[in-house]
Amino acid sequence: MKPLLSLLLAAWFLAIPGIAPADAQSLDDRFDEANGSYHRGEWAQAIEQYAVIREQFGTHTAALSYNLGTAHARAGQSGKAILEFERARLLDPPDALSMDIQANLATVRSSLAEEHRRSSGEELYSFGNAQPVWARFFQSMPASTLRWSFAGALALLILLWMGYRTTRSTGRALGVLLTFTVGLTLISGTMTLGNHWTAEQVTVGIIVGARAQIREGLHDQAESQIVPEGLSVRILEGSMQRDHLRVQLTNGREGWMAVEDIEEI
Amino acid sequence: MLVGLLFATTSLAQTVELRVDKTRLETTDSLELEIRLQGDIDAIRGPNLEDWEVTGNSTSMQTNIINGDVRKLRILRKTLRPKQAGSLRIGTVQALRQQQVVGTAPQQTITVQEPQRVRPKTVNEASSLSSHRGESVFIVARPSTAMPWEGQPFLLTFELYLKQDLQVSNERSNFPELNGFVVTNTLPRNETVQRSARLAQKRYTVYAVKRDILVPLKTGRMVVEPLELHLVVGSVFQRQKVRVASDPFVLNVRPLPTSNRPPGFRAGNVGEFTLKMRLDKPSGKVGERRVITVEIHGEGNLKSLEAPSFPAVPGLSIERLETVDTSQVKEDEKGMHGSIAYSYLATPDRAGVHTLPPLTLAYFDPVAGMYRETSSPGTPLEAVGELIRSRVVRPINTSALKPLAESLGTPSVRSDSRTPSPVYWGSLGCLLLTFIGFEGRRTWQKRRDSTADVRRAHHALAHASEPLTRAMEHANSGKGVACHQEIEEALMTWILDRHALQPRGLTHGALSEALVARGHSLEHAEELVSILQTCDRVRYAPGEDSVPDMRALVETAQSLLAEMQAESTGGRA
Numbered sequence: 089m090k091p092l093l094s095l096l097l098a099a100w101f102l103a104i105p106g107i108a109p110a111d112a113q114s115l116d117d118r119f120d121e122a123n124g125s126y127h128r129g130e131w132a133q134a135i136e137q138y139a140v141i142r143e144q145f146g147t148h149t150a151a152l153s154y155n156l157g158t159a160h161a162r163a164g165q166s167g168k169a170i171l172e173f174e175r176a177r178l179l180d181p182p183d184a185l186s187m188d189i190q191a192n193l194a195t196v197r198s199s200l201a202e203e204h205r206r207s208s209g210e211e212l213y214s215f216g217n218a219q220p221v222w223a224r225f226f227q228s229m230p231a232s233t234l235r236w237s238f239a240g241a242l243a244l245l246i247l248l249w250m251g252y253r254t255t256r257s258t259g260r261a262l263g264v265l266l267t268f269t270v271g272l273t274l275i276s277g278t279m280t281l282g283n284h285w286t287a288e289q290v291t292v293g294i295i296v297g298a299r300a301q302i303r304e305g306l307h308d309q310a311e312s313q314i315v316p317e318g319l320s321v322r323i324l325e326g327s328m329q330r331d332h333l334r335v336q337l338t339n340g341r342e343g344w345m346a347v348e349d350i351e352e353i
Numbered sequence: 354m355l356v357g358l359l360f361a362t363t364s365l366a367q368t369v370e371l372r373v374d375k376t377r378l379e380t381t382d383s384l385e386l387e388i389r390l391q392g393d394i395d396a397i398r399g400p401n402l403e404d405w406e407v408t409g410n411s412t413s414m415q416t417n418i419i420n421g422d423v424r425k426l427r428i429l430r431k432t433l434r435p436k437q438a439g440s441l442r443i444g445t446v447q448a449l450r451q452q453q454v455v456g457t458a459p460q461q462t463i464t465v466q467e468p469q470r471v472r473p474k475t476v477n478e479a480s481s482l483s484s485h486r487g488e489s490v491f492i493v494a495r496p497s498t499a500m501p502w503e504g505q506p507f508l509l510t511f512e513l514y515l516k517q518d519l520q521v522s523n524e525r526s527n528f529p530e531l532n533g534f535v536v537t538n539t540l541p542r543n544e545t546v547q548r549s550a551r552l553a554q555k556r557y558t559v560y561a562v563k564r565d566i567l568v569p570l571k572t573g574r575m576v577v578e579p580l581e582l583h584l585v586v587g588s589v590f591q592r593q594k595v596r597v598a599s600d601p602f603v604l605n606v607r608p609l610p611t612s613n614r615p616p617g618f619r620a621g622n623v624g625e626f627t628l629k630m631r632l633d634k635p636s637g638k639v640g641e642r643r644v645i646t647v648e649i650h651g652e653g654n655l656k657s658l659e660a661p662s663f664p665a666v667p668g669l670s671i672e673r674l675e676t677v678d679t680s681q682v683k684e685d686e687k688g689m690h691g692s693i694a695y696s697y698l699a700t701p702d703r704a705g706v707h708t709l710p711p712l713t714l715a716y717f718d719p720v721a722g723m724y725r726e727t728s729s730p731g732t733p734l735e736a737v738g739e740l741i742r743s744r745v746v747r748p749i750n751t752s753a754l755k756p757l758a759e760s761l762g763t764p765s766v767r768s769d770s771r772t773p774s775p776v777y778w779g780s781l782g783c784l785l786l787t788f789i790g791f792e793g794r795r796t797w798q799k800r801r802d803s804t805a806d807v808r809r810a811h812h813a814l815a816h817a818s819e820p821l822t823r824a825m826e827h828a829n830s831g832k833g834v835a836c837h838q839e840i841e842e843a844l845m846t847w848i849l850d851r852h853a854l855q856p857r858g859l860t861h862g863a864l865s866e867a868l869v870a871r872g873h874s875l876e877h878a879e880e881l882v883s884i885l886q887t888c889d890r891v892r893y894a895p896g897e898d899s900v901p902d903m904r905a906l907v908e909t910a911q912s913l914l915a916e917m918q919a920e921s922t923g924g925r926a
Contacts, residue, residue, distance in 0.1 A: 115761055116760075116761055119760075126757060141761075147761070149761055149762040149763065150762060151758035151761055151762040152761060152762075155758055161754060162754070181762075182762075185762075188756075188758070191753075191755050195753040232773075232777075235773055236777070239780055239784065242784055246787060249788075250788075250791050299670055299702075301700070303642075312641060312642045313640060314640045
């Protein structure tokens with residue numbers, strides 16, 4: 089009985105990465121076509137083709153978001169480029185792709201920051217992440233990694249506990265290992281909960297409107313100011329009546345921005 | 354006299370009679386049926402009304418004394434509506450007194466026809482009063498125009514004319530379906546709109562029954578069907594039901610001309626309008642939003658107007674807000690009129706005096722039958738401050754961008770997805786189930802073992818109590834050796850039964866250690882060994898023990914076994 093259960097559990101875990109889309113061939117062809125458009129310098133065409141893959145086929149991959157972001161960057165749409173790179177980061181990219189995403193994100197952000205410095209003469213905004221420090225800490229690792237780490241630590245803890253209870257061993261090595269595993273489980277569990285909670289509580293968006301403005305209030309006479317495209321903002325609340333969102337910029341300033349100027353990551 | 358009256362009443366014959374107010378009618382009409390019962394009648398049988406729908410019932414009683422005769426007349430009234438056209442029957446009515454038929458009214462046949470379709474009239478014919486000369490009550494339809502343009506709002510009023518000395522109440526209304534028009538009711542709720550009029554030397558009260566603003570959606574000949582009312586009309590003493598209907602009429606909706614149509618004209622801009630533009634503040638900072646309000650005044654299809662668009666202005670971004678203020682649009686007896694306001698946001702991105710360009714609205718004037726334009730003058734807008742550079746990001750240093758990913762990769766759920774995948778929950782569930790199963794199994798085993806252990810402990814104590822009882826008997830009879838042998842037997846038996854440990858052959862030291870290893874305290878183990886030593890001593894060196902000493906030793910052994918029993922079972926036995 090026990091070997092059978094172990095086999096079933098092993099099959100369960102091994103089967104996880106094997107889930108694949110039904111229409112993989114067709115999607116790959118379309119992806120190649122979009123890449124072809126990009127390589128021919130037809131940025132707008134490439135953007136459209138990537139968007140079709142996502143919208144019509146409901147496909148979300150890190151590579152798709154990364155390529156879409158790169159095409160946006162080529163087309164001079166920095167806000168949307170940053171948005172897509174941020175989305176790509178959340179899609180568990182492989183290590184090599186992850187480095188490319190970070191590199192392109194840094195390139196676009198530094199170019200925006202330089203542009204901003206040049207136009208305003210001072211650095212009014214930071215193009216970094218709009219999340220608070222504690223949220224950034226909990227979001228430093230992908231949620232799925234944290235969840236599976238917690239599950240793994242819990243599995244190890246249960247195995248060790250079962251070993252301890254069965255053998256009644258009081259050996260020092262087992263005690264140390266058990267203590268270490270309890271700590272690991274607690275840490276990964278706390279990180280998982282924190283990650284989930286911050287994902288619920290902290291919503292971050294990217295300014296994609298080229299002429300986005302932040303207003304002090306929702307009334308017509310409220311003071312407003314143009315904010316640069318590509319800036320990361322924390323979305324605090326929405327106003328359905330006026331199609332505006334209350335946001336907090338990276339410099340701490342709060343105000344209202346039109347919904348169409350912001351896209352949630 | 355009273356006796357005389359009663360006599361007179363009873364002496365009269367009983368009669369029953371059926372009366373109808375008409376014998377020919379249309380399917381949309383109603384019929385009034387009266388069953389008149391005279392004399393003392395207990396009940397009636399019939400009439401059969403299967404061809405009719407009964408829409409009203411009432412009863413009245415009249416008592417007349419004529420030349421000393423008392424005549425009681427009971428009238429049952431029914432309002433009937435025919436279920437179909439044809440010769441419809443109202444069945445026989447029988448009057449009953451003391452279960453006997455004392456009178457019969459014969460059945461009646463009523464001819465019911467489908468309503469005749471009236472040829473639609475022209476607007477002038479339908480709204481003319483001269484054809485209603487002499488009528489006490491009638492309805493007239495009055496459109497404000499006979500040939501409206503496509504998209505032109507116009508008023509259609511149905512008026513009920515009633516001679517001033519008459520009273521009226523409405524029982525039922527059939528309103529025409531105005532297909533092909535956008536219809537807006539303009540009559541105030543809970544308020545009667547009426548006026549006086551004179552026609553052929555007679556004074557009438559004119560009620561507005563229905564007053565709508567119609568906007569034609571298509572062109573060509575369109576028939577407006579009659580509005581029909583079923584009324585009760587008359588004086589205080591005499592009332593009758595009447596059906597009145599307006600005449601159907603034809604409207605010819607004209608298409609908007611295609612010639613000379615201005616390029617900015619939008620379908621729906623039909624009426625006569627003027628346009629005004631105002632700016633919330635003429636000067637401000639660069640990048641500061643200003644609100645432009647564009648008001649269009651006039652009479653016409655204000656609600657369907659399309660907001661005019663500003664042409665592009667260098668250095669000025671103008672966008673329209675979705676909000677449209679229609680609060681000043683009025684829909685009443687004058688038609689659709691008032692003003693509508695659109696809002697725009699103008700944002701200068703460079704300093705200087707900008708000019709909001711003249712805004713033009715092209716519309717079709719239905720009165721003049723031609724296209725017109727109304728414009729606002731250009732308005733200056735001053736902005737101070739520094740130039741805001743173009744927000745279009747310069748192309749990024751392309752050499753710094755990394756190459757594209759060549760493979761689409763495996764589609765996955767976003768890793769920040771707030772709902773973990775079923776695979777994850779399944780795995781976590783498996784882990785927890787494994788843990789719960791393991792612990793549950795152990796607990797169950799422990800409980801099972803514990804139960805067996807307690808049973809064994811009970812058995813051991815019971816087994817040991819027999820020699821102890823005998824030991825007490827020997828103690829009471831002063832047999833020292835026998836008493837100590839029984840005590841020793843009891844202790845050995847208990848150890849063997851309780852712990853499956855053969856104490857014979859063990860040294861006292863080894864026995865003490867073995868007991869401690871099985872969960873007993875050292876104190877109890879040593880006390881037990883001490884009693885065994887006492888028993889040994891007596892066996893090998895018998896002496897004179899007093900009875901109280903032996904009894905005390907037996908009691909000590911008993912209490913020790915009880916304590917060790919509790920100790921070994923954790924107090925469960």
